[in-house]
């Protein structure tokens with residue numbers, strides 16, 4: 001057993017945590033939220049300068065070849081800052097698809113821009129009317145000549161409005177397949193909205209969108225398998241982000257319990273609140289353990305990887321709720337104002353639970369996989 | 378033991394039902410169904426319809442426009458209102474200042490304010506909380522210094538709901554610093570157009586502007602606007618807070634939400650949006666919530682019945698507040714879970730959902746966020762538990 005970080009990992013964690021703390025305080029976040037795009041190019045550029053946008057990509061693609069632990073460290077810092085920049089959408093989600101399944105030509109065309117911070121990507125998968133956490137798609141992909149035509153509708157496309165390229169899942173004769181779609185391709189309509197967590201999202205209408213053969217990512221019908229794999233990595237990243245958001249929420253709350261005076265004393269002196277703060281701390285530590293489990297599981301055998309990731313996502317769904325709700329409650333009225341950080345953390349934790357399978361979904365998945373532990377030999 | 382309503386009570390319920398069917402405007406009902414934000418106009422319009430029927434302020438004394446209903450009839454009325462998707466009237470008018478003026482007001486105050494309050498010709502706000510005085514309300518500092526036949530107010534209130542729309546405020550102010558904290562507090566009524574008052578909005582996490590800060594800079598309030606005795610405002614406030622708590626369990630509202638959840642369950646099942654396993658999980662959760670809601674409902678009815686026999690319902694109000702608000706929060710949490718990623722989009726300011734056909738999806742999360750407040754205001758749930766421990770358990 002070894003829970004120690006290597007020197008490089010410690011350095012990565014320290015630098016990215018410092019970067020977020022120094023360049024992304026709550027006011028700066030508010031400022032980013034109020035801008036037209038809803039996020040800060042500048043903050044994103046500083047991630048690029050530190051090489052963070054190349055983190056999971058292979059060295060031959062210009063990346064760093066980092067693993068799950070490195071991603072965990074970065075995402076925890078993202079969570080602490082409640083960052084709304086497209087790191088998750090570009091590098092983890094859509095970037096994950098490209099890294100796992102794109103051809104050398106596709107990678108060469110797109111990844112350098114991604115790593116430099118010039119190119120934004122988004123994954124368009126969720127659809128209205130389908131089960132909430134399904135790997136299926138109903139957008140139709142038809143073979144036309146030697147290319148493809150897409151038709152249908154996508155929702156909840158994180159950073160869809162800012163994306164230069166979209167990775168779109170669609171159903172062809174062979175099954176779910178993934179395609180690269182340019183945001184300004186004829187027939188593509190993007191309607192922008194803001195998520196309740198502040199992060200820009202979009203819905204996407206595809207009307208007779210013509211694509212060349214080279215738009216297909218991986219092989220025809222392979223989409224669900226690719227997504228399943230990428231979603232595991234993305235879920236591990238979300239778990240780490242949740243840990244960051246929870247840790248920040250806990251720190252802010254603890255500080256408040258020590259400073260807010262009512263009845264002539266700090267409210268933290270009330271045992272009714274003390275025990276609940278202790279419960280928050282315990283949930284945070286359990287979550288951290290599961291983030292580590294998920295991070296080190298990304299390259300192990302598929303059955304156990306699925307179990308570990310689902311267990312981690314299910315646990316943080318629960319602790320995110322406990323920590324978010326308790327933080328708001330213990331702050332009293334100030335907890336539900338938008339001028340105060342804990343309310344935003346609560347909302348982000350709510351969104352993290354809803355993304356890529358909520359607590360119930362992952363518990364059900366574990367039921368199907370017959371539990372968290374490997375079956376006895 | 379007899380859990381059913383009597384024939385007379387059922388006849389009463391039918392009368393309420395048919396009134397609501399005819400009188401509640403469709404657009405208002407739809408807003409309630411969609412969980413859209415209600416504006417001042419919506420609430421005023423509806424309260425005037427109720428008032429015309431004599432049902433806006435039913436628990437006030439009969440001489441001031443109340444109905445001499447039994448506690449059970451009152452319960453039935455509240456429940457039917459919620460099930461019909463009828464908005465509640467302004468709580469500040471109906472449940473707070475109205476009853477207080479009926480009891481503590483001078484004849485001149487009653488004459489001037491009561492009818493106007495029932496009809497919302499005056500829109501009231503509540504100025505109790507201050508930055509340093511929340512749960513510990515008695516530590517409030519905003520001062521009212523006597524100057525001839527006026528009080529001069531200086532200081533700040535916070536979290537003042539709807540102050541931006543209010544014509545008048547009822548509030549607590551410190552008229553004396555010398556004795557015990559509770560003793561130097563006075564209950565005053567003030568016209569919000571008095572010079573020296575500044576209202577500044579506070580945005581909440583559901584994206585709405587309901588709460589405000591209110592600043593007082595040498596605000597002059599005539600002494601005739603004092604309610605009760607100078608320095609005895611705490612007694613008035615305690616009476617008011619008791620009233621504030623009594624309706625707060627809102628079982629009818631939770632029942633209405635439950636029926637909406639059941640409708641959603643049916644809709645999502647029919648459209649294939651719930652996978653087989655999800656259906657089982659949801660069905661279990663709904664059954665569990667129904668068990669809790671039924672227990673809460675019967676407990677409320679027991680309190681209502683004890684009330685009818687003159688039993689002590691006061692600490693029970695705290696039980697109902699804690700459990701009732703937890704129930705309301707659980708309902709909104711379930712709807713948010715059901716909306717999933719489709720519910721990520723935040724409605725535009727002003728409560729317009731993104732897609733009118735999917736109103737419930739867009740409104741789910743903001744409604745969940747906003748409902749976190751019910752365990753904080755009206756005396757936080759922690760404070761309620763302290764009350765229960767002290768008065769029921771003797772701890």
Ligand SMILES: Cc1cc2nc3c(=O)[nH]c(=O)nc-3n(C[C@H](O)[C@H](O)[C@H](O)COP(=O)(O)OP(=O)(O)OC[C@H]3O[C@@H](n4cnc5c(N)ncnc54)[C@H](O)[C@@H]3O)c2cc1C
Nearest residue numbers: 329330332333503505506511512536537538750754757759
């Ligand atoms: C949406 C909203 C609308 C409101 N509208 C109005 C209004 O119109 N007018 C008005 O006057 N006020 C209003 N309030 C204020 C409300 O009454 C206060 O928020 C409430 O009294 C709690 O005070 P606080 O927010 O300062 O929290 P605090 O008193 O600072 O409490 C912080 C936390 O400590 C806990 N706590 C405090 N004391 C104890 C204790 N002794 N034991 C255990 N736990 C304790 C609390 O329960 C809470 O969890 C509103 C509040 C909200 C959220």
